[in-house]
Amino acid sequence: MRRREVITLLGGAAAWPLAARAQERVRRIGMISGISDEAAMRERLSVFLPTLQRLGWVEGRSVQIEYRWGKGNAETLRRDAMELAALAPDVIVATGGATMTYMLQATRTVPIVFVIVPDPVGSGFVKSLARPGGNATGFMQFEYSLSAKWLELLKQIAPAVSRAAILWVPSVPAGIGQFAVIQSVAPSLGVDVFPIKAIDAGDIEHDVAEFAQTANGGLIVTANPSTVVHRELIAALAVRHKLPAVYSTRDFVVSGGLASYAADFLDQYRRAAEYVDRILKGEKPADLPVQAPTKYVLTINLKSAKALGLDVPPTLLARADEVIE
Numbered sequence: 001m002r003r004r005e006v007i008t009l010l011g012g013a014a015a016w017p018l019a020a021r022a023q024e025r026v027r028r029i030g031m032i033s034g035i036s037d038e039a040a041m042r043e044r045l046s047v048f049l050p051t052l053q054r055l056g057w058v059e060g061r062s063v064q065i066e067y068r069w070g071k072g073n074a075e076t077l078r079r080d081a082m083e084l085a086a087l088a089p090d091v092i093v094a095t096g097g098a099t100m101t102y103m104l105q106a107t108r109t110v111p112i113v114f115v116i117v118p119d120p121v122g123s124g125f126v127k128s129l130a131r132p133g134g135n136a137t138g139f140m141q142f143e144y145s146l147s148a149k150w151l152e153l154l155k156q157i158a159p160a161v162s163r164a165a166i167l168w169v170p171s172v173p174a175g176i177g178q179f180a181v182i183q184s185v186a187p188s189l190g191v192d193v194f195p196i197k198a199i200d201a202g203d204i205e206h207d208v209a210e211f212a213q214t215a216n217g218g219l220i221v222t223a224n225p226s227t228v229v230h231r232e233l234i235a236a237l238a239v240r241h242k243l244p245a246v247y248s249t250r251d252f253v254v255s256g257g258l259a260s261y262a263a264d265f266l267d268q269y270r271r272a273a274e275y276v277d278r279i280l281k282g283e284k285p286a287d288l289p290v291q292a293p294t295k296y297v298l299t300i301n302l303k304s305a306k307a308l309g310l311d312v313p314p315t316l317l318a319r320a321d322e323v324i325e
Contacts, residue, residue, distance in 0.1 A: 027063045027280050030084045030110075032103065033095035034070035034077045034225055040251055041069065044269045048093075051273035057280065070099065081106040091279045093272055094138075097174060098225040100125050104136065111285045113275045114138030115268045118174035118223055120290055129290040137275065137285040139268040140292050141223055142248075147181040149261055150246045153298075154218050155189050156316055157259060157305075158244035161218035164191050165211045165243075167198040167234065169224040178222040178248075193220075198227045198234070205237060212241035219245035221252060231255050239307050253299045253324060258308065263293035297321045 033041060049059060057063045068084050070077030077099060084092060085106035094103045094114045103112055104125060118141045120126045127133035129140075154161055166182055169175040179195060186193045196207045198221070211217055219238055221227050227234060228251065235256040238245040247253060247260040275288055301324040305312050317323060 026061075027057070028087070028089035029063055029065045029276060030068070030087065030089040030092035031065060031095075032068040032070070032077075032080055032084055032092065032099055034074075034099045035095065035228060038069075044266060047266045048269040048273050051270045052276065055273065055277040057277065063280075074098070078102045078105075085110055091276050093276065094136075096225060097123055097125075097141075097172065100136070108135055110135060111279045112136040112138070113272050113279065113285070115272050116141045116263075116265055118142065119144075119177055122173035122177065126290055129292075131286070132288070132290055133286050135285055137288040137290055139271060140263075140290060142263055143292055144177045144181045146261070146296075147178045147222070148185040150220050150222075150248070151182050151185055151189055151191060153259060153261055154220060154244060154246045155191070157246070157300075157312060158218055158308075158310055160216050161244060162191055162216045163194065163211075163214065164218045164220055165194045165196050165208065166220045166222065167196050167204070167227055168222045169198055169226050170195070172224060175222060175224055182220060182222075198222075198224065198230065201230055201233055204230060204233065208234075208237045208241060208243070212243055217241075217243055219243050221245060221247045221257075223248035227252075231257070235304075239304060242308055244308055244310060250297060250299045250322070253301045253304075256304055257301060258304045258310075259298070259300045261296060261298050264295035264297050267295045268293070299324065 059065050066084060066087060066089060068080035070080055081102035088110060091111045091113060092103060094100050094112055095116055097117050100114050100117055112135055114136060115138055117138060120140060121129060125136055166179055168179050183193055194211060198204055221234055231252045232255045235252055245258050247257045249262045250260050253260045298320045299322045300312060300320045303325060
């Protein structure tokens, strides 16, 4: 065989794997969230993307990711959900209950993996935790029993508290469930509870100021999109009115809040990447069980404690997963 023919043959052989790779279909993942905290999303992606890569999915090579951030605005989030569904990606990762509401309005066929959703069954997102049954599955934000621990934590940090304002949104199932649990344990802890609707910033400011006129008060800030949107205002109001407060997510404490006890959201994004991998390999959301959190994180802000004139018990500090000074 002549030299030119050998080179041609070798060149063709070398091109075979390249041609095969070129024919591989690049998979598409959609990611959507209603939160406006870019730092939090970067942190969560720093866990999600490396987990995908470990499983063989590299952004820009084997997968393309379409991002949509609702920035705390309901209409923007609804429009983003419609746009993302129209792209018909292979799977969508949706953050939060409000996002899931809009995503399921937009599509009942595209597979969805949700994270940080309080009550997927009560909200109608899935038929059951064990067998979701539709096009969505994922990871719960918490079980309702966690709400009782928020009030217990408030009493541990500020034993004098005998009145607690509960910031909630009564129009969503998760709001009702959280308030019901808090209300049920309040008598055993010697605390009277007062509901405050956490929807409009002006109303929140007025109602918290009015509540603070009576001594020995504290705040419990439940999990819902509205409190997340107003988290900096709520944290500032708690300090201004000298109200010890316990929050449903770490983000509040980073924004100046006193303490939070919440699921490890980074762990949820790591596990969500594993579900995405399984769906991309052919499994159906209907057959993947919704999972409860397996890790919880206690975060305490000592700077806020000092501003409130509180001495956090050493035993509580020893239990904390993160102490912000």
